[in-house]
Amino acid sequence: MKTVTINLGSIDKVKSFVNDIAKFDSDFDLVSGRYVIDAKSIMGIFSLDLSKPIELNIHSEDNIDEVMEVLAPYLA
Secondary structure (H helix, E strand, O other), X not given: OXXXXXXXXXXXXXXXXXXXXXXXXXXXXXXXXXXXEEOOOHHHHHOOOOOOOEEEEEEOOOOHHHHHHHHHHHEO
């Protein structure tokens, strides 16, 4: 598992983020305080405080380099 910090400050950024990570079979969790949300759930993401950076847990070791390339625009 790898953890990175991301910023999802706008509705458009959330939509493109969900579309980008939906291409992968791996599991992704967003952690904000005591809440853990499935990162592929657009409704779940909107339940978080998007004004603050959010931790993203990536549950994959196979294609981590490819995942990190896709996540580059969202990294804090």
